Amino acid sequence: TATAQQVIDMDKKILLVGDPISDVIDLGTASVPGPYVVAWAISDLLDENIRLKLPLESTSVIIGQMIFFAFFVVLCFALLFKYVKQIQTKPLILAILAFLITLLLLFVYYKVILTFKAVIPIGQTLVAMLVAAALCWRFAHKFLVTGIAEGAQKYDIFISYSHGPKAAWVEKNVYEPLAAYRKPNGDKLNIFFDKKSIGIGEAFTSKYMWAIVDAKCFVPVVTDEYYGKNHCRNEIDLAVNRYVEKLININMLAFNYEAVPEPYRTFNYIEVGKNPNFIEIITSELK
Known part of the structure:
Protein backbone atom coordinates (compact mmCIF):
# COMPACT_ATOMS: atom_id res chain seq x y z
CA THR A 1 0.00 0.00 0.00
CA ALA A 2 1.09 3.52 -0.62
CA THR A 3 2.00 5.56 2.40
CA ALA A 4 0.80 9.11 2.27
CA GLN A 5 3.63 11.50 2.76
CA GLN A 6 3.00 14.51 5.00
CA VAL A 7 4.33 17.75 3.64
CA ILE A 8 5.22 20.62 5.96
CA ASP A 9 4.24 23.97 4.58
CA MET A 10 7.25 26.25 5.18
CA ASP A 11 5.87 29.20 3.30
CA LYS A 12 6.55 32.35 5.36
CA LYS A 13 7.74 30.27 8.26
CA ILE A 14 11.08 29.99 9.99
CA LEU A 15 12.42 26.65 11.11
CA LEU A 16 14.72 26.93 14.09
CA VAL A 17 16.94 23.94 14.73
CA GLY A 18 18.92 23.67 17.94
CA ASP A 19 19.73 21.64 21.02
CA PRO A 20 18.03 23.17 24.11
CA ILE A 21 19.90 20.77 26.39
CA SER A 22 23.46 21.22 25.24
CA ASP A 23 23.19 24.76 23.97
CA VAL A 24 22.63 26.81 27.15
CA ILE A 25 23.35 30.48 27.75
CA ASP A 26 23.95 31.99 31.18
CA LEU A 27 21.84 35.13 31.66
CA GLY A 28 22.53 36.61 35.08
CA THR A 29 21.76 33.91 37.62
CA ALA A 30 19.65 31.85 35.21
CA SER A 31 20.57 29.40 32.46
CA VAL A 32 18.42 29.69 29.33
CA PRO A 33 18.52 27.36 26.28
CA GLY A 34 20.13 29.13 23.35
CA PRO A 35 17.34 28.27 20.86
CA TYR A 36 14.84 29.99 23.18
CA VAL A 37 16.87 33.18 23.14
CA VAL A 38 17.10 33.11 19.34
CA ALA A 39 13.35 32.42 19.09
CA TRP A 40 12.55 35.39 21.34
CA ALA A 41 14.82 37.66 19.30
CA ILE A 42 13.29 36.57 15.98
CA SER A 43 9.77 36.94 17.41
CA ASP A 44 10.50 40.51 18.49
CA LEU A 45 11.91 41.36 15.08
CA LEU A 46 8.87 39.92 13.30
CA ASP A 47 6.54 41.86 15.60
CA GLU A 48 8.48 45.08 15.00
CA ASN A 49 9.79 45.05 18.58
CA ILE A 50 6.38 45.80 20.09
CA ARG A 51 7.44 43.98 23.27
CA LEU A 52 10.96 45.39 23.38
CA LYS A 53 11.72 47.88 26.16
CA LEU A 54 14.97 49.79 25.83
CA THR A 146 12.38 76.62 62.67
CA GLY A 147 9.25 76.69 64.83
CA ILE A 148 7.03 75.00 62.24
CA ALA A 149 6.20 72.04 64.50
CA GLU A 150 3.13 72.59 66.64
CA GLY A 151 3.77 69.50 68.74
CA ALA A 152 1.42 66.87 70.09
CA GLN A 153 1.11 68.42 73.60
CA LYS A 154 2.04 65.09 75.12
CA TYR A 155 3.53 66.61 78.27
CA ASP A 156 1.68 68.96 80.58
CA ILE A 157 4.96 70.27 82.02
CA PHE A 158 8.63 70.18 81.06
CA ILE A 159 10.95 70.85 84.02
CA SER A 160 14.29 72.37 83.02
CA TYR A 161 17.05 72.63 85.62
CA SER A 162 20.79 72.43 86.11
CA HIS A 163 22.38 69.31 87.55
CA GLY A 164 24.15 71.44 90.11
CA PRO A 165 23.87 72.08 93.86
CA LYS A 166 20.11 72.73 93.60
CA ALA A 167 19.24 69.57 91.62
CA ALA A 168 17.99 67.66 94.67
CA TRP A 169 15.95 70.71 95.74
CA VAL A 170 14.29 70.83 92.31
CA GLU A 171 13.30 67.18 92.49
CA LYS A 172 11.89 67.48 96.00
CA ASN A 173 10.22 70.89 95.77
CA VAL A 174 9.20 71.11 92.11
CA TYR A 175 8.95 67.66 90.54
CA GLU A 176 7.44 65.76 93.49
CA PRO A 177 4.66 68.30 94.28
CA LEU A 178 3.74 68.49 90.59
CA ALA A 179 3.77 64.69 90.33
CA ALA A 180 1.40 64.53 93.32
CA TYR A 181 -0.95 67.11 91.82
CA ARG A 182 -4.22 65.91 90.29
CA LYS A 183 -6.20 67.60 87.55
CA PRO A 184 -9.89 68.39 88.14
CA ASN A 185 -10.77 65.07 86.47
CA GLY A 186 -8.42 63.17 88.79
CA ASP A 187 -5.66 62.51 86.25
CA LYS A 188 -1.97 62.97 87.03
CA LEU A 189 0.13 65.52 85.20
CA ASN A 190 2.31 64.11 82.45
CA ILE A 191 5.69 65.59 83.41
CA PHE A 192 8.98 65.50 81.54
CA PHE A 193 11.75 65.35 84.12
CA ASP A 194 15.02 64.12 82.65
CA LYS A 195 15.90 61.91 85.61
CA LYS A 196 12.61 60.05 85.20
CA SER A 197 11.96 60.46 81.48
CA ILE A 198 15.28 59.70 79.75
CA GLY A 199 16.46 56.12 79.84
CA ILE A 200 20.03 54.84 79.84
CA GLY A 201 21.50 54.88 76.34
CA GLU A 202 18.86 57.18 74.85
CA ALA A 203 19.91 60.16 72.73
CA PHE A 204 19.84 62.79 75.50
CA THR A 205 19.78 65.99 73.44
CA SER A 206 17.28 64.73 70.90
CA LYS A 207 15.02 63.38 73.62
CA TYR A 208 14.66 66.62 75.55
CA MET A 209 14.39 68.81 72.45
CA TRP A 210 11.51 66.75 71.09
CA ALA A 211 9.92 66.70 74.55
CA ILE A 212 9.88 70.52 74.61
CA VAL A 213 8.07 70.46 71.26
CA ASP A 214 5.49 68.13 72.80
CA ALA A 215 5.09 70.13 76.03
CA LYS A 216 2.33 72.58 76.96
CA CYS A 217 4.21 74.37 79.73
CA PHE A 218 7.96 74.93 80.20
CA VAL A 219 9.15 75.40 83.79
CA PRO A 220 12.83 76.44 83.97
CA VAL A 221 14.30 76.50 87.47
CA VAL A 222 17.10 79.01 86.96
CA THR A 223 20.09 79.02 89.27
CA ASP A 224 23.36 80.93 89.07
CA GLU A 225 24.97 78.31 86.82
CA TYR A 226 21.82 77.47 84.80
CA TYR A 227 22.39 79.47 81.62
CA GLY A 228 26.06 78.53 81.55
CA LYS A 229 25.16 74.88 80.99
CA ASN A 230 24.84 74.01 77.30
CA HIS A 231 21.82 71.75 77.70
CA CYS A 232 20.00 74.27 79.89
CA ARG A 233 20.74 77.03 77.39
CA ASN A 234 19.45 74.85 74.52
CA GLU A 235 16.27 74.07 76.43
CA ILE A 236 15.31 77.61 77.39
CA ASP A 237 16.32 79.08 74.02
CA LEU A 238 14.11 76.56 72.21
CA ALA A 239 11.26 77.11 74.66
CA VAL A 240 11.43 80.89 74.23
CA ASN A 241 11.37 80.51 70.43
CA ARG A 242 8.22 78.45 70.76
CA TYR A 243 6.78 80.88 73.32
CA VAL A 244 7.15 83.72 70.82
CA GLU A 245 5.18 81.61 68.32
CA LYS A 246 2.53 80.98 71.03
CA LEU A 247 3.24 77.26 70.98
CA ILE A 248 4.15 76.87 74.67
CA ASN A 249 3.69 78.64 78.01
CA ILE A 250 6.62 79.49 80.30
CA ASN A 251 6.55 79.67 84.08
CA MET A 252 10.06 80.60 85.15
CA LEU A 253 11.23 79.88 88.69
CA ALA A 254 14.31 81.73 89.96
CA PHE A 255 16.22 81.87 93.22
CA ASN A 256 17.13 85.52 92.62
CA TYR A 257 17.09 88.16 89.93
CA GLU A 258 20.79 87.72 89.13
CA ALA A 259 20.19 84.05 88.27
CA VAL A 260 17.75 84.95 85.49
CA PRO A 261 19.56 84.83 82.11
CA GLU A 262 20.18 88.38 80.95
CA PRO A 263 18.41 87.92 77.57
CA TYR A 264 15.25 86.87 79.42
CA ARG A 265 15.06 89.36 82.29
CA THR A 266 12.04 90.98 80.68
CA PHE A 267 10.09 87.76 81.29
CA ASN A 268 7.87 87.44 84.33
CA TYR A 269 9.34 84.99 86.80
CA ILE A 270 8.51 83.59 90.22
CA GLU A 271 11.14 84.08 92.90
CA VAL A 272 10.83 80.90 94.93
CA GLY A 273 12.10 82.45 98.18
CA LYS A 274 9.39 85.12 98.14
CA ASN A 275 6.60 82.96 96.71
CA PRO A 276 6.46 79.62 98.55
CA ASN A 277 3.15 78.84 96.82
CA PHE A 278 4.80 78.72 93.38
CA ILE A 279 3.39 75.22 92.70
CA GLU A 280 -0.15 76.57 93.04
CA ILE A 281 0.73 79.41 90.67
CA ILE A 282 2.02 76.95 88.06
CA THR A 283 -0.92 74.55 88.31
CA SER A 284 -3.46 77.37 88.20
CA GLU A 285 -2.21 78.36 84.76
CA LEU A 286 -2.36 74.88 83.27
CA LYS A 287 -4.91 74.50 80.52
Whole structure:
Protein backbone atom coordinates (compact mmCIF):
# COMPACT_ATOMS: atom_id res chain seq x y z
CA THR A 1 0.00 0.00 0.00
CA ALA A 2 1.09 3.52 -0.62
CA THR A 3 2.00 5.56 2.40
CA ALA A 4 0.80 9.11 2.27
CA GLN A 5 3.63 11.50 2.76
CA GLN A 6 3.00 14.51 5.00
CA VAL A 7 4.33 17.75 3.64
CA ILE A 8 5.22 20.62 5.96
CA ASP A 9 4.24 23.97 4.58
CA MET A 10 7.25 26.25 5.18
CA ASP A 11 5.87 29.20 3.30
CA LYS A 12 6.55 32.35 5.36
CA LYS A 13 7.74 30.27 8.26
CA ILE A 14 11.08 29.99 9.99
CA LEU A 15 12.42 26.65 11.11
CA LEU A 16 14.72 26.93 14.09
CA VAL A 17 16.94 23.94 14.73
CA GLY A 18 18.92 23.67 17.94
CA ASP A 19 19.73 21.64 21.02
CA PRO A 20 18.03 23.17 24.11
CA ILE A 21 19.90 20.77 26.39
CA SER A 22 23.46 21.22 25.24
CA ASP A 23 23.19 24.76 23.97
CA VAL A 24 22.63 26.81 27.15
CA ILE A 25 23.35 30.48 27.75
CA ASP A 26 23.95 31.99 31.18
CA LEU A 27 21.84 35.13 31.66
CA GLY A 28 22.53 36.61 35.08
CA THR A 29 21.76 33.91 37.62
CA ALA A 30 19.65 31.85 35.21
CA SER A 31 20.57 29.40 32.46
CA VAL A 32 18.42 29.69 29.33
CA PRO A 33 18.52 27.36 26.28
CA GLY A 34 20.13 29.13 23.35
CA PRO A 35 17.34 28.27 20.86
CA TYR A 36 14.84 29.99 23.18
CA VAL A 37 16.87 33.18 23.14
CA VAL A 38 17.10 33.11 19.34
CA ALA A 39 13.35 32.42 19.09
CA TRP A 40 12.55 35.39 21.34
CA ALA A 41 14.82 37.66 19.30
CA ILE A 42 13.29 36.57 15.98
CA SER A 43 9.77 36.94 17.41
CA ASP A 44 10.50 40.51 18.49
CA LEU A 45 11.91 41.36 15.08
CA LEU A 46 8.87 39.92 13.30
CA ASP A 47 6.54 41.86 15.60
CA GLU A 48 8.48 45.08 15.00
CA ASN A 49 9.79 45.05 18.58
CA ILE A 50 6.38 45.80 20.09
CA ARG A 51 7.44 43.98 23.27
CA LEU A 52 10.96 45.39 23.38
CA LYS A 53 11.72 47.88 26.16
CA LEU A 54 14.97 49.79 25.83
CA PRO A 55 16.62 51.40 28.87
CA LEU A 56 16.94 55.17 29.09
CA GLU A 57 20.67 55.76 29.27
CA SER A 58 20.77 59.56 29.12
CA THR A 59 23.02 60.85 31.90
CA SER A 60 21.01 64.06 32.23
CA VAL A 61 17.77 62.10 32.62
CA ILE A 62 19.28 59.88 35.32
CA ILE A 63 20.73 62.84 37.26
CA GLY A 64 17.50 64.81 36.95
CA GLN A 65 15.54 61.80 38.13
CA MET A 66 17.80 61.38 41.17
CA ILE A 67 17.52 65.07 42.13
CA PHE A 68 13.74 65.18 41.70
CA PHE A 69 12.93 62.11 43.76
CA ALA A 70 15.47 62.97 46.48
CA PHE A 71 13.90 66.43 46.75
CA PHE A 72 10.44 64.86 46.85
CA VAL A 73 11.49 62.77 49.88
CA VAL A 74 12.54 65.96 51.69
CA LEU A 75 9.30 67.70 50.68
CA CYS A 76 7.20 64.80 51.99
CA PHE A 77 9.18 64.79 55.24
CA ALA A 78 8.63 68.53 55.73
CA LEU A 79 4.90 68.33 54.99
CA LEU A 80 4.40 65.34 57.29
CA PHE A 81 6.44 67.09 59.97
CA LYS A 82 4.32 70.22 59.73
CA TYR A 83 0.84 68.76 59.48
CA VAL A 84 0.82 65.31 61.13
CA LYS A 85 1.16 66.31 64.77
CA GLN A 86 0.96 62.79 66.17
CA ILE A 87 4.33 61.83 64.69
CA GLN A 88 6.14 65.17 64.61
CA THR A 89 8.54 64.01 67.30
CA LYS A 90 9.24 60.65 65.64
CA PRO A 91 11.67 61.54 62.84
CA LEU A 92 12.50 57.93 61.97
CA ILE A 93 8.84 57.16 61.25
CA LEU A 94 8.55 60.41 59.29
CA ALA A 95 11.60 59.51 57.19
CA ILE A 96 10.26 56.01 56.46
CA LEU A 97 6.85 57.37 55.45
CA ALA A 98 8.43 60.04 53.24
CA PHE A 99 10.53 57.35 51.53
CA LEU A 100 7.53 55.04 50.99
CA ILE A 101 5.36 57.83 49.55
CA THR A 102 8.16 58.77 47.15
CA LEU A 103 8.65 55.09 46.28
CA LEU A 104 4.99 54.94 45.27
CA LEU A 105 5.47 57.97 43.03
CA LEU A 106 8.56 56.33 41.51
CA PHE A 107 6.49 53.21 40.74
CA VAL A 108 3.84 55.30 38.96
CA TYR A 109 6.59 57.10 37.04
CA TYR A 110 8.10 53.73 36.07
CA LYS A 111 4.73 52.50 34.74
CA VAL A 112 4.24 55.69 32.72
CA ILE A 113 7.69 55.36 31.16
CA LEU A 114 6.88 51.74 30.21
CA THR A 115 4.03 52.98 28.02
CA PHE A 116 6.69 54.69 25.90
CA LYS A 117 8.48 51.34 25.43
CA ALA A 118 11.32 52.39 27.68
CA VAL A 119 12.79 51.24 30.98
CA ILE A 120 14.28 53.61 33.54
CA PRO A 121 17.32 52.69 35.65
CA ILE A 122 16.19 53.10 39.25
CA GLY A 123 19.21 51.92 41.24
CA GLN A 124 20.84 55.34 41.53
CA THR A 125 17.47 56.99 42.22
CA LEU A 126 16.70 54.58 45.07
CA VAL A 127 20.10 55.31 46.61
CA ALA A 128 19.46 59.07 46.34
CA MET A 129 16.06 58.63 48.00
CA LEU A 130 17.55 56.58 50.83
CA VAL A 131 20.28 59.17 51.41
CA ALA A 132 17.69 61.98 51.45
CA ALA A 133 15.52 60.09 53.95
CA ALA A 134 18.54 59.35 56.15
CA LEU A 135 19.60 63.00 56.15
CA CYS A 136 16.06 64.11 57.03
CA TRP A 137 16.08 61.73 59.98
CA ARG A 138 19.59 62.71 61.06
CA PHE A 139 19.00 66.46 60.92
CA ALA A 140 15.34 66.48 61.95
CA HIS A 141 16.09 68.86 64.83
CA LYS A 142 16.78 71.54 62.20
CA PHE A 143 13.07 71.41 61.38
CA LEU A 144 12.36 71.72 65.09
CA VAL A 145 14.18 75.02 65.63
CA THR A 146 12.38 76.62 62.67
CA GLY A 147 9.25 76.69 64.83
CA ILE A 148 7.03 75.00 62.24
CA ALA A 149 6.20 72.04 64.50
CA GLU A 150 3.13 72.59 66.64
CA GLY A 151 3.77 69.50 68.74
CA ALA A 152 1.42 66.87 70.09
CA GLN A 153 1.11 68.42 73.60
CA LYS A 154 2.04 65.09 75.12
CA TYR A 155 3.53 66.61 78.27
CA ASP A 156 1.68 68.96 80.58
CA ILE A 157 4.96 70.27 82.02
CA PHE A 158 8.63 70.18 81.06
CA ILE A 159 10.95 70.85 84.02
CA SER A 160 14.29 72.37 83.02
CA TYR A 161 17.05 72.63 85.62
CA SER A 162 20.79 72.43 86.11
CA HIS A 163 22.38 69.31 87.55
CA GLY A 164 24.15 71.44 90.11
CA PRO A 165 23.87 72.08 93.86
CA LYS A 166 20.11 72.73 93.60
CA ALA A 167 19.24 69.57 91.62
CA ALA A 168 17.99 67.66 94.67
CA TRP A 169 15.95 70.71 95.74
CA VAL A 170 14.29 70.83 92.31
CA GLU A 171 13.30 67.18 92.49
CA LYS A 172 11.89 67.48 96.00
CA ASN A 173 10.22 70.89 95.77
CA VAL A 174 9.20 71.11 92.11
CA TYR A 175 8.95 67.66 90.54
CA GLU A 176 7.44 65.76 93.49
CA PRO A 177 4.66 68.30 94.28
CA LEU A 178 3.74 68.49 90.59
CA ALA A 179 3.77 64.69 90.33
CA ALA A 180 1.40 64.53 93.32
CA TYR A 181 -0.95 67.11 91.82
CA ARG A 182 -4.22 65.91 90.29
CA LYS A 183 -6.20 67.60 87.55
CA PRO A 184 -9.89 68.39 88.14
CA ASN A 185 -10.77 65.07 86.47
CA GLY A 186 -8.42 63.17 88.79
CA ASP A 187 -5.66 62.51 86.25
CA LYS A 188 -1.97 62.97 87.03
CA LEU A 189 0.13 65.52 85.20
CA ASN A 190 2.31 64.11 82.45
CA ILE A 191 5.69 65.59 83.41
CA PHE A 192 8.98 65.50 81.54
CA PHE A 193 11.75 65.35 84.12
CA ASP A 194 15.02 64.12 82.65
CA LYS A 195 15.90 61.91 85.61
CA LYS A 196 12.61 60.05 85.20
CA SER A 197 11.96 60.46 81.48
CA ILE A 198 15.28 59.70 79.75
CA GLY A 199 16.46 56.12 79.84
CA ILE A 200 20.03 54.84 79.84
CA GLY A 201 21.50 54.88 76.34
CA GLU A 202 18.86 57.18 74.85
CA ALA A 203 19.91 60.16 72.73
CA PHE A 204 19.84 62.79 75.50
CA THR A 205 19.78 65.99 73.44
CA SER A 206 17.28 64.73 70.90
CA LYS A 207 15.02 63.38 73.62
CA TYR A 208 14.66 66.62 75.55
CA MET A 209 14.39 68.81 72.45
CA TRP A 210 11.51 66.75 71.09
CA ALA A 211 9.92 66.70 74.55
CA ILE A 212 9.88 70.52 74.61
CA VAL A 213 8.07 70.46 71.26
CA ASP A 214 5.49 68.13 72.80
CA ALA A 215 5.09 70.13 76.03
CA LYS A 216 2.33 72.58 76.96
CA CYS A 217 4.21 74.37 79.73
CA PHE A 218 7.96 74.93 80.20
CA VAL A 219 9.15 75.40 83.79
CA PRO A 220 12.83 76.44 83.97
CA VAL A 221 14.30 76.50 87.47
CA VAL A 222 17.10 79.01 86.96
CA THR A 223 20.09 79.02 89.27
CA ASP A 224 23.36 80.93 89.07
CA GLU A 225 24.97 78.31 86.82
CA TYR A 226 21.82 77.47 84.80
CA TYR A 227 22.39 79.47 81.62
CA GLY A 228 26.06 78.53 81.55
CA LYS A 229 25.16 74.88 80.99
CA ASN A 230 24.84 74.01 77.30
CA HIS A 231 21.82 71.75 77.70
CA CYS A 232 20.00 74.27 79.89
CA ARG A 233 20.74 77.03 77.39
CA ASN A 234 19.45 74.85 74.52
CA GLU A 235 16.27 74.07 76.43
CA ILE A 236 15.31 77.61 77.39
CA ASP A 237 16.32 79.08 74.02
CA LEU A 238 14.11 76.56 72.21
CA ALA A 239 11.26 77.11 74.66
CA VAL A 240 11.43 80.89 74.23
CA ASN A 241 11.37 80.51 70.43
CA ARG A 242 8.22 78.45 70.76
CA TYR A 243 6.78 80.88 73.32
CA VAL A 244 7.15 83.72 70.82
CA GLU A 245 5.18 81.61 68.32
CA LYS A 246 2.53 80.98 71.03
CA LEU A 247 3.24 77.26 70.98
CA ILE A 248 4.15 76.87 74.67
CA ASN A 249 3.69 78.64 78.01
CA ILE A 250 6.62 79.49 80.30
CA ASN A 251 6.55 79.67 84.08
CA MET A 252 10.06 80.60 85.15
CA LEU A 253 11.23 79.88 88.69
CA ALA A 254 14.31 81.73 89.96
CA PHE A 255 16.22 81.87 93.22
CA ASN A 256 17.13 85.52 92.62
CA TYR A 257 17.09 88.16 89.93
CA GLU A 258 20.79 87.72 89.13
CA ALA A 259 20.19 84.05 88.27
CA VAL A 260 17.75 84.95 85.49
CA PRO A 261 19.56 84.83 82.11
CA GLU A 262 20.18 88.38 80.95
CA PRO A 263 18.41 87.92 77.57
CA TYR A 264 15.25 86.87 79.42
CA ARG A 265 15.06 89.36 82.29
CA THR A 266 12.04 90.98 80.68
CA PHE A 267 10.09 87.76 81.29
CA ASN A 268 7.87 87.44 84.33
CA TYR A 269 9.34 84.99 86.80
CA ILE A 270 8.51 83.59 90.22
CA GLU A 271 11.14 84.08 92.90
CA VAL A 272 10.83 80.90 94.93
CA GLY A 273 12.10 82.45 98.18
CA LYS A 274 9.39 85.12 98.14
CA ASN A 275 6.60 82.96 96.71
CA PRO A 276 6.46 79.62 98.55
CA ASN A 277 3.15 78.84 96.82
CA PHE A 278 4.80 78.72 93.38
CA ILE A 279 3.39 75.22 92.70
CA GLU A 280 -0.15 76.57 93.04
CA ILE A 281 0.73 79.41 90.67
CA ILE A 282 2.02 76.95 88.06
CA THR A 283 -0.92 74.55 88.31
CA SER A 284 -3.46 77.37 88.20
CA GLU A 285 -2.21 78.36 84.76
CA LEU A 286 -2.36 74.88 83.27
CA LYS A 287 -4.91 74.50 80.52
